[in-house]
Amino acid sequence: MSGVLRRFARARADAQRATRVPWLRVVARSGYIASGLLRLLIGVLALLLAAGLDDAPEVNAASAFxxxxxxPAGGVLVAIAAGANGALALWLVVQGVLYRPPALLERWRQRIVYWSRSAVYVVIGLIALRVAIGARQSSVDADRAAGRRLLEVPGGSVVLLLLGxxxxxxxxxxxxxxxxxxxVGTIHLPEAPWARRAVVVLGIVGYAVQGVTIAVVGGFLAVAAVTSDAARTGGLNDALVAVAGSGLGRGFLVVVAVGWAVAGAYALLRARLARLD
Structure with a gap:
């Protein structure tokens, strides 16, 4: 057992040294740039949906990419975005391993946060990779079909409920x-008071609007699982259309669009301000 612990300690020390390599930090920060660009594009898609255009693209990551x-040179840009998301995902995995506060509960709570965020960036990176190589973009109809198949499988509704x-x-x-x-604890705030306030406001708006829209998607998936309604498994696009049609109207979509654009601006700033130590 002591040999295993020694090997783990050496691996952890190697990981710590790797996190201090300047170019690796640049690669990790590039993931936040790709993330910010994705959020800006989702904001644009939501705005197009609010405009009521018949040929408006679906509001999802695949459409954004x-x-x-x-x-011009978009395929290369999307491929770079895929790699940047993958690099950030790997960085977060390493950060989770290295995070060792004295309290055991806090250690594992934060590790789960790191690794959950890593999983999200892996998914986004895979979507970007599919788009970069020209694979057919997944549509809302395809998402619904997948949800329908899941609901038809024994225990599938439970899986969908847990996912929701x-x-x-x-x-x-x-x-x-x-x-x-x-x-605020994950970034280095600027010294100028006005800049600090601006960054904090961008973060508050971005996290809040993203959180609300993601919660709506989760709620729709949970309802789909309980009611066996595959029509509610279309993801973000279906959730936005349904909520907007429930009485909140296009104003809700405009708020979502602006909020995701603000989240994108914050993510771009975070590429410079993020704590990577």
Whole structure:
């Protein structure tokens, strides 16, 4: 057992040294740039949806990367975004391993946060990779079909319910982060008072709006599992359309669009301000 512990200690020391390599830090920060760009594009898609255009793209990550791919050298840009998300995911895994506060409960709580965020960036990176290589973008109809197949499998509704509750809890958690300003501890705030206030406001708005929309998606998935309604498994696009049609109208979509754009601006700033130690 002592040999295993020694090997683990050496691996941890190697990981700590790796996190101090300047170019690796640059690669990790590039993930926040890619994340910010994705959020900005989702804001644009939500705004197009609010405009009521018949040919408006679906509001999801694949459509956002599809917009980027349509730009000059877009395929290369999307491929870079895929790699940047993967690099940030790996960095977060390492950070979770290295995080060792005295309190055991706090250690594992924060590790779960690190690794959950890593999983999100892995998924985003895979979506970007599919778009970069020209794979068919997943549509809302495809998401519904997948949800329908899951509901038809024994125990599938339970899996979908757990997924919905997990997504809902992530959204609620992001709103809580905005309320208590927990994100401030993950960045180096600028020295100028006006700049500090601006960064904090961007963070609050970005986390809050993202949290609300993600919670709505989770709620729809949970309801789909309870009611066996595959029509509610279309993801973010379906959730936004349904909520907007429930009486909140296009104003809700505009708020979502602006909020995601603000979240994108904050993520771009975070690429410079994030604590990587």
């Amino acid at each position: 599809g917009l980027l791919r349509a730009a 509750l997990t997504v809902l809890s992530i959204g609620v958690g992001m709103v809580w982060v905005a309320i208590v300003r927990r994100f």
